[in-house]
Amino acid sequence: MTEPEVAAILGAEGPFAREVPGFAPREAQQRMAEAVAEAIAERDILIAEAGTGTGKTFAYLVPALMSGRKVIVSTGTKALQDQLFFRDLPRVHAVLGSRARTSLLKGRANYLCLYRLDQSVREGNPDRQLASQLSAIRAWSARTRRGDRMEMVDIPEDSPVWPRVTSTPENCLGAECAFFDDCHVVKARRDAMEADIVVVNHHLLMADLALKQEGFGEILPGADAFILDEAHQIPELAGQFFSQSVSARQMTDLAHDALAEAQGVTGATSQLLEPVEVVQDLVRRLRLAMDSLPPKGPFGALDRDSTVHDLLTELRDVMAALSDLLGSLGERSRGLANAFERAQMLSLRLDRIAEEHSASDVRWYETFPRGFALHATPLDLASPLRAMRMATDAAWIHTSATLSIAGDFGHFARQLGIEDPQTLHVESPFDYKRQALAYLPKDLPDPSARDFTDKVIAAIRPVLDASDGRAFLLFTSHRALRRAAELLEGRVPWPLFVQGSAPRHRLLEEFRASGRGVLLGAASFWEGVDVAGEALSVVVIDKLPFAMPDDPVLQARLEALEEAGINPFMGWQVPTAVIALKQGAGRLIRDVNDRGVLVLCDPRLSTKGYGRLFLASLPPMPRTRELSDVTAFFAQGELAG
Ligand code: SF4
Structure with missing residues (x-):
């Protein structure tokens, strides 16, 4: 089947238009389907940015199913994976009358x-x-x-x-x-081996291809094409998967499992009891000692704290001793042999991280309420990602609504080590000129001002009055989120939904149901949240979402860029923040009938030169600095309604 034929399937005369209720043929969707079909056929690398509402899922599922090849489709989260497998894929499968076998594979x-x-x-x-x-x-x-x-x-x-x-x-x-x-x-893995279309998530894909850790090694590399949806997440995830890490949890789990395995082996428990207890005790004491440190930081900070340093050295010794002991017991049961392999691996990793195995790695730690983790993260992710793709000899299709910076794919391609990719940008079918308005309130102070959040809330209050709630307030920090909640609670007539007060899915359900709620969210609400319809008519963004400078990996990355003669701010921080802003702003218009106002409160958008890059990367909506335009926008909506 030729590429235009694949595209025609999604056209006005095609089976989707005939059989799927409410299906609207879109030129953008057909163009993307054609490009995906071509990439699969030619085993090309494609970067395809598809504006919200393009229908990109169908645009890649149709050519994938029609290709007759083995295709791995990877999504950002397990929830999206389920949605794709249980909802979208069966629909496309049925319309096409496809005989392709499909399977769902998770970690x-x-x-x-x-x-x-x-x-x-x-x-x-x-x-x-x-x-x-x-x-x-x-x-x-x-x-x-x-x-x-x-x-x-x-x-x-x-x-x-x-x-x-x-x-x-x-x-x-x-x-x-x-x-x-x-x-x-084993069954899920066998199904995946036999299937033509396998739906995975990025975590599994990375783990499998990067580390062969999941033991699925032979399934995924056998594919002819990889389609990565929500591909903007790949660079960040790659950092996690190419890292060497050891966590407190892994060590205490090992200790627990080693003792459990010892139960059926004569004499093993008495030998293991002491070292196991020492490991558990040291892990606990080390975590306590780390209380005096910031929750995340460079590994050097652990070395500089003598208590932490000594406990860590002791832990390394005891882990090595436990590993030796398990080695001597390993012959006596399969379970103990397995515990030995784990102990050996953890002990080796601990040593590698503590001793700086490679100068190009950033070594760092993080603490959690009841644990900690130590990591060595490579700074250069492009090389291992390139090697990963090369090992597959397959087509690689990267898609998302947010891959380009003002139409330029260079930043994304560089991060993934892709040279000279095929690129495609298809516009959203939404009429942003009519459906949306960007409002940049005047007279807001610099975002570093102490009272910035107070001023933001004061500036947006009349917007919320005009929209009668129905808003997402997205913050770049939890501190700002808490302050905003304090300022609004008990003083506004709309139901408030504050991140952290209930699980995310519950907050969203209740927000949708309320019809006039105001939801306050940080990080996890910037992405993957879909509220179509009138319940969401305002998205407020407090500041440009620059990554936190206290992240040790980011710090090291910025220093490395500087050494390479690249301006780290323009070369990394701005493009990364542009992608994050596009994600946040993308929550507003989810459907052809949605109308809404995007409120951008960061004055740097108009006072700094780089502000233009952010604005040029947003969907083409009219901009205003006048509140009266916002009230007119909502009044007009009421008239039309
Ligand atoms: S231990 Fe046995 S049951 Fe459990 S995952 Fe491995 S093979 Fe399957």
Whole structure:
């Protein structure tokens, strides 16, 4: 099938127009489908930016299904992965009458591990809540087909029961496992091997291709094409996956599992008990000692604190000793041999991070309420990403609504090590001139001013009056978010939904249902939130979303750019913030019938030269500095309504 034929499927005379209720043929969607079909056929690298509402999912699923090739489609989150697999893919599949086999593959931590469930049930659990969750999982295990923990919505994602009943590459017994034939991980993997279209998420894709960590190594590289949706997330994720990391959790889990495995082996428990307890104690004391440090920082800060340094040295010694001991016990059971491999790997990584294995790595730490992690992150991500693509000999299609900076794809391509890519930009079908208005309030102080948030709230209050709520207020820091909440709570007539006061999905549901709510969000609300219709008619952005300068990896990256003669601000910080702003602004208009006002409160948009780059990267909506235009915009909407 030729590329124009693929595009015609989405055209006015095609099956989608005939069979899908409400389907509107769009030239932009057809152009993208054509470009994707060509990239798959030629095994090209394509970077395709598709404005909101283009229908990019159909634009890549149609050529993928029609290609007759093996295609891996990767999405940003597991929720999007499910949406693609259970909603979009079956629809396209049915309309095309396709015979292609499809499968959904997640990382192993998403699947119930029958062996570990069995072990946990035997061990029992003194904690009442955990015991009841465990028995619910046990009952579910008898009826689930996929073993995907997403099916168990009642058990919170962060429940400590999950690590007890799911596997990691280190603790999986593989072919020697007694449950191997019924194993959900093995079944999902086998399905993926046989399927033509495999839906994965970026985490799994990266883990698999970057580290072969998930043990799916042979499935994904066999593909003819990779389609990465929400591809703007790739650079950040690559940083995580090419890093070497060790966490407190990994060490305490290992300690726990080693003792559990020792139970059936004569004499093993008595030998392991002491070193295991010492590891657990040291991890706990180290975490406590790190309380005096900022939550994130360069590794050097750990070395400079003598207590932390000494505890870390002790921990390295004990981990090495535990690893040796497990090595000597490993022959006595498969489970202990496995614990030995994990201990060896963790001990090696600890040493590598502590001793600066490579000068091009940034070594850093972070602490969590009950744990910590140590990392060595490579500064150059372009080379490993390039190597990863080269190893596949496949087409690579990167798509998202936010890849270019004022139409230029250079920043994205450089980060991924892509030279001379095919690029495509297709405009959103929305009529931004009519549907939207950007309002830049006058007289706001510099964003570093102490009372900046107070001034922002004062400036947007009349906008909220004009829109009768129906707004997202997006903040670049949690501090600003809290201050704004303080200023609004009890003083406005609209229901407030504040990030952190309830789980994200609940806040969104309630916001949608309220119809006139005001939602205050930071980081996670800038992306992937879809509220079409009148419930969302204003998006306020307090400041330009520059990355936090206290991030040790960012700091090192900026220094490296400077040394290479590149202005780090214009070469990195501005483009990255442009992408983030485009994401935030993209929440406003989600449908051809939406109307709304984007309020940009950062005065640097008009006072600094780089402000133009931000504005030029936004959808083409009229701009104003006059509040009266905003009130007129909403009054006009009422007349039209
Ligand atoms: S093969 Fe691995 S994941 Fe599967 S049941 Fe056994 S231990 Fe668990």
